[in-house]
Amino acid sequence: MKILLHNAILFDGVSLFGKETDVAIDGGLIEAIGEADLRGGFDVIHDLSGKILCPGFIDLHCHLRDPGQEWREDLFSGSAAGAAGGFTTLVCMPNTDPPLDSPALVSYVLEKSERSPGSRILPAGCVSRGRKGKVLAEMGKMAKAGAVIFTDDGSPVSDTGLLRLALQYSSWLGVRLMEHPEEKSLTAYAQVNEGICSTLSGLKGWPSSAEASDISRGVSLCRDTGVPIHFTHVSAEDSLRVLREAKASKLPVTFDVTPHHLCLSEENVIEGGYDSVFKVNPPLRSRRDRDALWEAVAEGIVDAIATDHAPWHLDEKDLPFQEASFGIASLECAVAAVLTEWEDRGRPCSLERLLGLFTSGPASILPGEWGGAGAGRIEVGLTADLTVLDPELERIVNVEEWKSKARLTPWNGRRLRGWPVMTMVGGRTVHPVEDIDRGLS
Amino acid sequence: MEWRHRHVLDLDSWDRSELQHILEQTRSMDELLDRPIKKVPALRGKLVVNLFFEPSTRTRVSFELAEKFLSVDVVNWTASGSSTGKGETLRDTAWTLEAMGADAVVVRHGAVGAADYLAKKLRRSVVFNGGDGAHAHPTQALLDLYTAWKSLGDLHGRKLAMIGDVLHSRVARSDIIAFSRMGVKVELSGPPTLMPRAPEALGATFRKDPHDAVRDADIIYLLRIQRERQEEGMFPSLDEYHQFFGADSRLMGSARPDALVMHPGPINRRVEISSEVADGPQSMILGQVRSGVALRMALLFVCLGGVRQ
Numbered sequence: 219m220k221i222l223l224h225n226a227i228l229f230d231g232v233s234l235f236g237k238e239t240d241v242a243i244d245g246g247l248i249e250a251i252g253e254a255d256l257r258g259g260f261d262v263i264h265d266l267s268g269k270i271l272c273p274g275f276i277d278l279h280c281h282l283r284d285p286g287q288e289w290r291e292d293l294f295s296g297s298a299a300g301a302a303g304g305f306t307t308l309v310c311m312p313n314t315d316p317p318l319d320s321p322a323l324v325s326y327v328l329e330k331s332e333r334s335p336g337s338r339i340l341p342a343g344c345v346s347r348g349r350k351g352k353v354l355a356e357m358g359k360m361a362k363a364g365a366v367i368f369t370d371d372g373s374p375v376s377d378t379g380l381l382r383l384a385l386q387y388s389s390w391l392g393v394r395l396m397e398h399p400e401e402k403s404l405t406a407y408a409q410v411n412e413g414i415c416s417t418l419s420g421l422k423g424w425p426s427s428a429e430a431s432d433i434s435r436g437v438s439l440c441r442d443t444g445v446p447i448h449f450t451h452v453s454a455e456d457s458l459r460v461l462r463e464a465k466a467s468k469l470p471v472t473f474d475v476t477p478h479h480l481c482l483s484e485e486n487v488i489e490g491g492y493d494s495v496f497k498v499n500p501p502l503r504s505r506r507d508r509d510a511l512w513e514a515v516a517e518g519i520v521d522a523i524a525t526d527h528a529p530w531h532l533d534e535k536d537l538p539f540q541e542a543s544f545g546i547a548s549l550e551c552a553v554a555a556v557l558t559e560w561e562d563r564g565r566p567c568s569l570e571r572l573l574g575l576f577t578s579g580p581a582s583i584l585p586g587e588w589g590g591a592g593a594g595r596i597e598v599g600l601t602a603d604l605t606v607l608d609p610e611l612e613r614i615v616n617v618e619e620w621k622s623k624a625r626l627t628p629w630n631g632r633r634l635r636g637w638p639v640m641t642m643v644g645g646r647t648v649h650p651v652e653d654i655d656r657g658l659s
Numbered sequence: 660m661e662w663r664h665r666h667v668l669d670l671d672s673w674d675r676s677e678l679q680h681i682l683e684q685t686r687s688m689d690e691l692l693d694r695p696i697k698k699v700p701a702l703r704g705k706l707v708v709n710l711f712f713e714p715s716t717r718t719r720v721s722f723e724l725a726e727k728f729l730s731v732d733v734v735n736w737t738a739s740g741s742s743t744g745k746g747e748t749l750r751d752t753a754w755t756l757e758a759m760g761a762d763a764v765v766v767r768h769g770a771v772g773a774a775d776y777l778a779k780k781l782r783r784s785v786v787f788n789g790g791d792g793a794h795a796h797p798t799q800a801l802l803d804l805y806t807a808w809k810s811l812g813d814l815h816g817r818k819l820a821m822i823g824d825v826l827h828s829r830v831a832r833s834d835i836i837a838f839s840r841m842g843v844k845v846e847l848s849g850p851p852t853l854m855p856r857a858p859e860a861l862g863a864t865f866r867k868d869p870h871d872a873v874r875d876a877d878i879i880y881l882l883r884i885q886r887e888r889q890e891e892g893m894f895p896s897l898d899e900y901h902q903f904f905g906a907d908s909r910l911m912g913s914a915r916p917d918a919l920v921m922h923p924g925p926i927n928r929r930v931e932i933s934s935e936v937a938d939g940p941q942s943m944i945l946g947q948v949r950s951g952v953a954l955r956m957a958l959l960f961v962c963l964g965g966v967r968q
Binding site: 409412413414416417418419420421423425491492493494533536537538539540541 | 668671748749750768769770771772773775776779791792793794795827828829832855856857858860861
């Protein structure tokens with residue numbers, strides 16, 4: 219099938235091109251970029267005037283709850299939600315039941331991903347067997363089966379000896395280790411950011427130092443072993459100080475930030491009357507921390523924006539704050555939420571830089587065919603994983619219409635501007651929307 | 660005055676004139692308590708459910724007395740001995756109570772935000788927060804405010820010293836907000852491990868030395884020390900606590916001789932307060948208990964239609 223994406227503003231993963239461009243797709247690959255002859259025998263022509271054609275968005279961090287917790291989400295609903303949210307690739311976290319710590323479970327995810335309706339799903343495998351933090355999981359076998367990240371996410375690898383071993387052992391696999399930075403002895407029973415929110419609410423405080431101290435430890439091990447390490451959902455200014463310094467000394471340290479930490483703060487918890495939709499690990503931080511995250515984005519030290527989409531069943535989330543589960547569901551509005559916040563802040567960085575955090579940035583963290591020089595880019599010969607953004611489109615979030623099984627999100631009812639309107643995975647349109655398809659063929 | 664608070668969840672959005680209004684309403688109820696027959700038919704036919712998920716004697720009994728004196732029909736619903744013990748969600752409990760026709764629910768719950776949550780789920784009933792986790796205990800704060808106002812008159816420009824476990828205290832949070840909104844300067848003291856991270860967000864300042872906090876204070880408010888906190892290692896021993904932060908003759912020596920001593924009860928003698936102070940002439944502790952009944956009568960009366968009609 220030959221497809222023409224006509225008159226798009228092209229973002230190739232690094233740069234935006236002012237002039238409208240055509241991209242031709244054939245057999246699931248990008249065949250040509252430039253001006254096309256509309257009579258060139260295309261099966262479908264999409265007119266993308268005024269829209270931005272981007273490499274497919276990659277989410278390095280989401281919870282799809284499959285296997286074992288399918289009442290919250292499953293690979294199919296997660297894949298459909300991802301496509302609706304503009305993501306062509308999702309990396310699902312291994313805190314499933316059983317934990318994703320074996321090559322058989324890696325294969326299970328990849329096989330189900332083949333049959334899934336939307337985004338392709340790549341599994342992250344556990345660092346430790348059973349995600350128990352005691353001994354190494356079979357990282358070699360999992361890497362061979364297709365695991366793209368190793369993490370015990372949901373928990374840190376608290377044992378420093380094990381974390382060091384994991385870095386050393388995984389170094390020959392080329393699969394990066396992702397640490398959920400949390401010093402557990404500082405977060406027992408903690409619920410909200412330690413500061414204004416804990417003071418006013420009486421909820422146990424979760425200090426920034428719980429994150430920053432674990433990142434310091436990880437950076438130290440990175441320096442020691444020389445093995446790359448990635449820190450996920452970085453939320454605090456104190457952590458950024460450590461990461462900035464690590465990057466300045468050229469250590470192979472990368473990190474991502476979440477849409478909710480960029481868009482929300484502890485003040486939302488207070489103003490929301492302790493509504494559990496705002497309960498998340500790490501907690502929504504101070505206004506100052508949130509500003510610092512945007513400063514880091516503008517500075518160019520952030521590598522990716524990752525959703526940490528954490529869907530729960532209503533019965534596990536619609537509870538008094540202190541009893542509700544930690545996690546924010548956002549897959550289907552994350553991009554729009556970030557673009558809206560970026561606009562509201564008077565565009566603190568270039569659009570290229572922001573879009574890079576959904577494309578070439580996260581791609582650079584991934585191994586093999588998913589990572590490297592070509593990934594997260596639009597180039598002739600690459601797989602046609604593409605996302606089309608309409609930067610002007612305004613829409614009100616309605617969680618009831620979500621493909622995800624989650625039915626609570628902090629953005630429900632909010633008007634957001636800048637939405638992904640088309641998602642293409644391997645040349646297949648998995649998220650077609652409204653009037654974009656003019657059927658010129 | 661037009662009463663704008665449907666529920667009593669916390670005092671965050673109450674302004675000074677609203678607090679003053681409740682103080683005056685409470686005074687009328689207080690006078691009622693002196694009569695030989697205390698019961699009045701003000702809220703006859705109203706149904707109030709006292710929904711207690713945590714053990715409480717004083718608050719529950721105080722609410723129940725207030726309800727009975729106003730001729731309310733009272734149902735006591737405790738977590739043990741009802742379906743909540745078998746894992747019913749708060750939402751289902753709320754809807755069940757409303758289906759039974761409750762006009763108001765007094766809720767005490769261990770989780771922060773439980774009263775807010777209940778208020779969001781109930782379409783008709785009024786919610787009175789009888790304490791949610793370490794967050795808020797608005798009726799305690801109002802009765803404390805009333806007790807101080809009854810003794811001191813106008814509270815503007817006065818000083819309150821609060822000593823103890825502010826971090827885990829819902830009483831502290833609500834009292835600091837209530838007193839500072841009335842123009843009272845609030846200073847906190849206690850072991851730093853029991854202080855909140857940002858006391859200024861509540862409108863209070865922290866003094867390392869409790870003697871500095873009580874100096875020139877008009878009210879000395881002592882918070883209950885939960886023994887679990889010591890067991891959790893928040894401070895080394897109860898004895899050490901008493902020596903440095905307990906209200907005894909030494910600490911009271913730094914305070915004015917006419918300063919009021921208040922405590923939400925139940926008191927731990929020889930921990931946060933010595934018997935000589937608890938039973939001494941400055942102690943307002945039993946006055947607070949009486950104020951509690953009057954204040955809760957006033958709130959029930961105002962929120963359940965006494966003023967609106």
